[in-house]
Amino acid sequence: MDHTSNAHDTAVASGGTCPVDHSAPAAQTTVPSSSLPMVESARLRQVLGIWARPEPFLKQCRAAYGSRFRVKIIPGIRIHVISAPEDVKRMFLAPRDVLHTGSSNGPIEKWTGQNGLAWLDEDAHTARRRAVMPSFRGDALKRVERAVYQLAKETVASWPRDRAVSVHPYAHRYTTQVIMEVLFGEHRPSCEDAMFQEVMKMLEFNSRPASMTMFHRMPAWRVKMLRLLRPNGVNEFLTRRDRVYRMVDAAIEERARSGAEGDDLLGVMLGITNADGSKPSRVEMRDEIMTQFLAGTETTAAAICWSMEFLTRHPEVVERLRAEIEAGEGDEYLTAVVHEVLRLGPPIQQIVPREVVKPIDIGGVRYEPGDRLWASAYLLNRDEHNYPDPDAFKPERFLGVKPGSHTWIPFGGGHTRCLGDRIAFVELKATLTEILTTLDVERADAKQEFAHSRTVVNIPKNGARMIFRPRRVRATTGTR
Ligand code: HEM
Incomplete structure (x- = not known):
């Protein structure tokens, strides 16, 4: 089978059985990446496709060009979309000095800065990741899990009843509260409430197209110009970010002065001593905290919205899920649903x-x-060779089956695989458990909501519009 010609996809498109052994070594002959097909439409059309209608855009590209194609969305940057499992596997397993992730995080630099984990590569990334890992695993994870179940209870109880609402802002508040626990644990800064409110408002910028702007690559005069064009939201965002920076800096100083240790991210960072005996700078700590405000909140809020979007179209799944939760004998089906x-x-x-x-x-x-190699989780996760009937919502396919690390990649993979994956899982399980045991959920609109971009995250177009009603048959068990 000739992978270089994208022939795999022709076989796929014609409904044939995939003749490719995905575990086979790479093909013997090589062609230059410049020979891969380029999506033909104009740049603006492609940008709009990715931003406003990512699903049909990616599907059409895959149908027309196969599993490898080039897109022109950022001037001067050669972007190759890949979606064959074997390609993705090789990408994830590539040595750290061959492929870099940090430099590709340009659109989110405005959040992460240039000292956070998401920006680092090679040795600096390895060292930081190892150093902060204790705040995402072990006892820290158990602490966060306890807080998450409590927060899920309080949060879901406070959601509006009997009227149509977009779930997104509510889910986003909840995931940001969880991140405050990850960041500060029991040592909350005195400005906690003000910081939380300002972070929530700052993150709203992600719903605007200008959130993709790479300010750090622009001369100061252009940023100034952008700030003057008030409707784009840039000035408001940068003003709020300055306020959040000041609060985060104050929180770091306060904690450092208190000497309080802990397995929360700030506590862990304050305890780091680098190989050369130095300590992380205040800016490094701030960038790491800002990274979590983005990476840990937008993603999980999106996932909660998607859960609502799918579950309300599948009452049979809801019933089975409720039965499992109420039986209180494990969470195999809940795990499969997630x-x-x-x-x-x-x-x-x-x-x-x-x-x-x-x-x-x-x-x-x-x-x-x-x-640049841009692995498409969307295309890979919906490839019929990886998943029969790929567009159908069928949690059963994961019963007793561990998702493949190169055929199921919502958390990415390799050296930079999501650090918060376990926390995200706990959040999703806790929220679904709480929602399904206490509420009946109705769709506000019968029409399916398709994906829409919020910077690098995709949420259902209207934020998953639902009506929550008190549950008619109240559960007796299941919540923790
Ligand atoms: C459903 C929820 C989530 C999804 C789908 C998700 C997805 C991802 C993806 C795709 C990446 C990039 C992986 C790669 O480059 O291969 C990533 C990185 C990251 N995520 Fe998540 N994430 C989620 C929740 C979280 C949470 C809750 C946290 C924090 C508590 C978090 C923290 C991070 C961090 C720190 C990184 C950078 C890792 C590194 O560079 O080493 N994420 N996430």
Whole structure:
């Protein structure tokens, strides 16, 4: 089978059985990445496709060009979309000095800064990731889990009843509260409430097209000009971000002075000593905190919205889920539901691009320094070779089945795989448990909501419009 010609996809499109052994080594001959098909439409059309209608855009590209194609959405940057499992596997397993992730995070630099984990590569990334890991695993995870179940109870109880609402803002408040726990644990800064409110308002910028702007690549005069054009939201965002910076800086100082230790992210960062004996700077700590405000809140809020979108179209799944929760004998089906929600509605449809820094051959294609590899979670998760009847919501497909690390990639993979995956799972399970045991959920609109971008995250177009009603048959067990 010739992977270089995208022939795999022709077989797929014609309904044939895939003749490819995806575990086979890469093809022997290589072609230059510049020979891969380029999506033909104008740049603006492609940008709008990715921003406003990512699902049909990606599907059409895949149907027309196969599993590897090039898009022109950022001037001067060569972006290659890939979606064959073997290609994605090679991408995830590539050595750290061959593919970089940090430099591709340009659109979110305005949140993460240039010192947070998401911006780092190679040794600096390895060291930071290892150092902050304790705040995402072990005892810290157990602490967060306890807080999450309590928060889910309080949050869901406070959601409006008997009127149509978009779930997104409510889910987003909840996921941001969870992140405050991850960041500060029991040592909350004295400005906690003000910080929370300001962060929520600051994150609203993500719903605007201008949120994709890469301010750090612009001369100061252009940023100034953008600030003057008030309707784009740039000035408001940057003003709010300055306020959040000041509050985060104050929170770091306050905690450092208190000497209080802890397994929360700030406590862990204050305890780090680098290999050369130095300590992380205040700016590094701030950038790490800002990274979590984005990475840990937008994603999980999107996933909660997608859960509502899918579950309300599948009452049989809701019934089975409720039966399992109420029996209180495990959460196998709930786990399968979460896997299926993240397969069909991956909050990050296109995994952070990898920048090629040393030439690499993947599946018979030679990628050169400067190329970007953009693995498509959406296309991979909906490939009929990986999932029969791929567009159907069928949690059963994951019963007793562990999702494949190269065929199910909502959390990305390799060196930069999502650090908050376990926390996200707990959040989703806790929220679904609470919603389904206390509420009946109705769709406000019969029409299906398709994906819409909020910077790098995709949410249902109207934020999942639902009507929550008190549950008629109250559960007796299941909540913690
Ligand atoms: C359903 C929810 C979530 C999804 C779908 C998600 C998805 C992702 C993806 C796709 C990446 C990039 C992976 C790659 O480059 O291969 C990522 C990175 C990251 N995520 Fe998540 N995420 C979620 C929740 C969270 C939460 C709750 C946190 C924090 C508590 C978090 C923190 C991070 C961090 C710190 C990184 C950067 C990791 C690194 O560079 O080493 N995420 N996430």
